[in-house]
Amino acid sequence: MTNNDKQSRRDFLKKGGLLAGGLIGGSVLTSFISFEKPLPKEDKLPDFQHARLFFDRKEDFNVLSAATERIFPEDRLGPGAISLGVPYFIDKQLFGTWGSNTDEYMKGPFPIDSYTRSYESKTVKQSKQGPNAEVLPGIIGARYQTRLNRGEIILLGIRHLNDYSLKNYNERFDELASEDQDDILKQFEDNKVQLPGVEAQTFFYLLVQLTVEGAYADPVYGGNKNMAGWKMKQYPGPRAAYINDIEANDFIKMDQQSLTQYQGEE
Amino acid sequence: MVKKLKKVDCLIVGSGWAGSIVAAEVAKAGYQVVMLERGEDKTTADYIGAKDELKYSNRYEMMQDLSKETITSRNSIEETALPVRTQDEMMVGTNLGGGSVHWSGAVYRWLPYDFEIYDQTVKRYGEDKIPEGMLLQNWGITYDELEPYYDQFAKTAGLSGEQDPHPSAPKHKHDYPNPPMKETPNITLFKQAAKKLGYHPFQVPSANLTESYTNPDGEQLNACVYCAFCSQYGCDFGAKASPIITTIPTALKTGNCEVRTNSYARRVIKENDKVIGVRYVDTETGQEYEQEAEVVVLAGFTFTNNRLLLLSDIGVPYNPKTRQGVIGKNFNGQFNSAALGARGYFEKEKFNLYMGAGALGAVFTDLAGDNLDHSKLNFLHGGAIEIRQYGVGAIGGNEVPDGTPLWGEQFKEKSIHYANRNVNVWFTPAIMPWWHNYTDLDDHYTDSFGDPLLRITYDLTDQDRNLAQFGIEKCAEVLKEMGADIIDQDDVPDQFNHVYFGGHYAGGVIMGDNKETSAVNHYLQMWDESNLFVVGASAFPHFSNHHPTWTIGALSYRAAEGVIKFLETGQPLADSR
Numbered sequence: 001m002t003n004n005d006k007q008s009r010r011d012f013l014k015k016g017g018l019l020a021g022g023l024i025g026g027s028v029l030t031s032f033i034s035f036e037k038p039l040p041k042e043d044k045l046p047d048f049q050h051a052r053l054f055f056d057r058k059e060d061f062n063v064l065s066a067a068t069e070r071i072f073p074e075d076r077l078g079p080g081a082i083s084l085g086v087p088y089f090i091d092k093q094l095f096g097t098w099g100s101n102t103d104e105y106m107k108g109p110f111p112i113d114s115y116t117r118s119y120e121s122k123t124v125k126q127s128k129q130g131p132n133a134e135v136l137p138g139i140i141g142a143r144y145q146t147r148l149n150r151g152e153i154i155l156l157g158i159r160h161l162n163d164y165s166l167k168n169y170n171e172r173f174d175e176l177a178s179e180d181q182d183d184i185l186k187q188f189e190d191n192k193v194q195l196p197g198v199e200a201q202t203f204f205y206l207l208v209q210l211t212v213e214g215a216y217a218d219p220v221y222g223g224n225k226n227m228a229g230w231k232m233k234q235y236p237g238p239r240a241a242y243i244n245d246i247e248a249n250d251f252i253k254m255d256q257q258s259l260t261q262y263q264g265e266e
Numbered sequence: 267m268v269k270k271l272k273k274v275d276c277l278i279v280g281s282g283w284a285g286s287i288v289a290a291e292v293a294k295a296g297y298q299v300v301m302l303e304r305g306e307d308k309t310t311a312d313y314i315g316a317k318d319e320l321k322y323s324n325r326y327e328m329m330q331d332l333s334k335e336t337i338t339s340r341n342s343i344e345e346t347a348l349p350v351r352t353q354d355e356m357m358v359g360t361n362l363g364g365g366s367v368h369w370s371g372a373v374y375r376w377l378p379y380d381f382e383i384y385d386q387t388v389k390r391y392g393e394d395k396i397p398e399g400m401l402l403q404n405w406g407i408t409y410d411e412l413e414p415y416y417d418q419f420a421k422t423a424g425l426s427g428e429q430d431p432h433p434s435a436p437k438h439k440h441d442y443p444n445p446p447m448k449e450t451p452n453i454t455l456f457k458q459a460a461k462k463l464g465y466h467p468f469q470v471p472s473a474n475l476t477e478s479y480t481n482p483d484g485e486q487l488n489a490c491v492y493c494a495f496c497s498q499y500g501c502d503f504g505a506k507a508s509p510i511i512t513t514i515p516t517a518l519k520t521g522n523c524e525v526r527t528n529s530y531a532r533r534v535i536k537e538n539d540k541v542i543g544v545r546y547v548d549t550e551t552g553q554e555y556e557q558e559a560e561v562v563v564l565a566g567f568t569f570t571n572n573r574l575l576l577l578s579d580i581g582v583p584y585n586p587k588t589r590q591g592v593i594g595k596n597f598n599g600q601f602n603s604a605a606l607g608a609r610g611y612f613e614k615e616k617f618n619l620y621m622g623a624g625a626l627g628a629v630f631t632d633l634a635g636d637n638l639d640h641s642k643l644n645f646l647h648g649g650a651i652e653i654r655q656y657g658v659g660a661i662g663g664n665e666v667p668d669g670t671p672l673w674g675e676q677f678k679e680k681s682i683h684y685a686n687r688n689v690n691v692w693f694t695p696a697i698m699p700w701w702h703n704y705t706d707l708d709d710h711y712t713d714s715f716g717d718p719l720l721r722i723t724y725d726l727t728d729q730d731r732n733l734a735q736f737g738i739e740k741c742a743e744v745l746k747e748m749g750a751d752i753i754d755q756d757d758v759p760d761q762f763n764h765v766y767f768g769g770h771y772a773g774g775v776i777m778g779d780n781k782e783t784s785a786v787n788h789y790l791q792m793w794d795e796s797n798l799f800v801v802g803a804s805a806f807p808h809f810s811n812h813h814p815t816w817t818i819g820a821l822s823y824r825a826a827e828g829v830i831k832f833l834e835t836g837q838p839l840a841d842s843r
Contacts, residue, residue, distance in 0.1 A: 134690055
């Protein structure tokens with residue numbers, strides 16, 4: 001991304017304009033028009049590995065993108081969720097086995113009562129949930145007693161974010177000012193909004209988890225674009241060995257390396 | 267149609283440390299062994315190039331598929347249990363080698379006090395010190411009797427460490443086969459602080475090997491290179507001891523052992539009151555088999571061992587109302603309140619936290635076991651205080667000081683700022699057994715075959731909360747001495763929250779010296795079914811204040827000796843007191 005591109009994206013965010021969240025801002029129409037243009041030279045090709053798979057409606061994807069950008073905003077330290085490709089990371093995760101809960105216990109009955117609601121509120125930081133949990137992030141883990149799978153929860157939550165926005169602010173969520181978007185997200189975090197079949201906070205914590213994962217997972221999953229998430233954090237990516245550096249007294253800043261490079265080296 | 271298979275000498279359910287140690291020893295003694303593993307076949311080749319945080323740490327690649335089987339959980343006998351539904355809330359390893367492949371590799375011997383805990387507590391403090399409802403009991407074996415088996419596991423796994431300098435530490439007849447792991451700046455800082463406070467810190471004993479090593483069975487292990495992809499990962503370098511590079515190859519090269527993967531045990535079969543084998547399903551074909559054997563060894567995870575006995579109607583199930591019966595009794599383990607401590611944030615220091623190894627760290631045991639005088643304390647037993655440098659990934663390394671929002675601008679800024687500037691110091695408490703913490707079968711929820719799930723009834727007590735609070739404060743004192751600028755102390759939960767994370771769950775098929783109060787004897791042989799052995803953490807009557815694996819390894823070597831003795835004599839190996 002050139003400096004000019006970066007600048008224009010920032011302006012775009014500030015204005016709170018329609019966020020397409022990908023390579024092209026603007027309406028569906030303009031994106032079609034842009035594809036009719038001849039393909040740019042090789043070094044400027046679009047990212048062919050990004051297109052919506054899970055989110056059928058562009059409008060839902062726009063709300064998702066705007067929400068993730070508030071959870072992980074662009075700032076002086078570097079790119080936010082949208083520039084990092086987080087919305088596409090989430091789209092891919094939800095389209096796959098994790099989004100459809102293939103490895104989770106999804107047999108009923110699924111009672112909905114105060115007991116299961118209180119179960120979903122027994123939240124804890126992931127890094128504090130047991131021995132050796134320190135390898136997990138210090139964000140809240142979602143608790144699960146709903147019949148909905150993760151994809152369904154996120155879609156339902158995204159639509160309720162937008163409904164809440166339309167009802168209370170008379171504008172689409174993705175067109176609201178950042179402060180108003182934050183206020184709405186806080187309502188969901190505090191479980192002050194009622195969703196059918198799942199607690200609002202369960203949706204919210206899943207969304208935060210996915211956003212953090214998308215910013216920092218290996219780029220092969222579609223987020224952490226160009227390892228920019230890792231660069232911000234001075235995280236080097238996979239390495240074969242640190243035996244020569246493990247005792248070093250000073251912090252060692254390394255260049256980033258992806259799984260693609262790591263596996264290719266072998 | 268169930269297919270009947272030709273009888274073998276020894277059939278083992280589970281291929282983790284417990285099962286594979288028994289398999290290796292019994293096969294080496296010349297007996298025919300079959301080992302069943304519900305998961306897939308795995309070798310080191312599966313883990314080469316697998317340094318992918320999302321896949322292994324956050325998507326639990328090496329953990330049990332809960333769509334087929336999970337547990338249900340509740341706090342008290344009056345409640346209806348709910349299933350633990352996601353891998354985020356329930357961590358149990360699967361595939362060849364079981365949880366012994368993804369483990370961190372921290373190893374401790376448990377204390378002489380642990381094995382005779384009832385006698386020693388009464389002797390020192392009197393019977394009244396044991397609260398009503400705490401089902402404290404001796405293990406039926408002493409530390410000195412178990413010492414040679416601890417040593418055997420140390421040599422098989424090539425353990426790397428140094429002796430605990432505390433004067434009351436368990437005595438080792440032989441040194442560790444390999445020297446301790448390297449020291450990093452934050453570990454040095456921890457040790458200096460601990461020493462200033464009068465404690466006796468040392469390197470965490472480790473199954474991440476520090477030198478290349480050939481074990482007594484001829485298996486080759488490499489030296490750890492501190493690559494950081496360790497806890498929750500299989501080792502790509504053959505440097506973390508696990509069954510897939512030690513005991514399983516040892517068993518296979520005898521020519522006497524067959525490993526059947528994708529083989530899910532459903533029942534222990536009894537005929538005329540005698541255990542004759544196991545019924546299992548090949549999960550690839552759906553074909554059911556009956557494998558007969560002279561000796562059956564259940565060496566699955568704690569949950570599996572409990573559930574198979576309950577489903578197979580073997581032994582008397584524990585009844586919390588009468589406190590009679592044994593199967594399911596004394597469920598215990600380190601989770602929830604058992605991983606608390608304090609986190610320090612540093613402004614001046616910046617550590618290389620992205621480097622590390624599962625068991626890289628330091629510890630002191632001054633507050634462990636009965637090293638403290640408990641006369642005036644409101645708990646029994648104690649805890650160790652540890653610092654670790656696992657090697658934290660980019661997703662994992664997102665700690666922010668308390669009071670910081672967990673999303674948004676401030677979260678981003680602080681999580682990036684502190685990514686290499688925070689350390690966690692944690693207290694690993696002992697967990698005592700209680701009349702109301704037990705396992706039985708659920709009456710609502712079933713597995714993919716329609717069999718009832720295992721139900722856990724578990725809650726915290728004042729003992730747990732008091733001990734945790736004591737430990738948290740000590741952790742904070744260490745961090746203060748380390749010079750942390752911000753110190754956040756963990757909160758002690760009121761209730762158990764139904765998150766089963768970390769793999770340290772135990773009990774339910776406990777060992778002892780009396781058949782009225784325990785399920786297995788000191789060879790982990792069932793009291794009434796002499797040809798059935800139940801091996802693993804399920805045998806712990808309580809949980810000591812250290813990680814469990816070395817004790818599981820020692821008890822497995824002891825059980826293997828018992829299996830061989832039984833195959834020779836056909837007799838029970840202990841008398842009930």
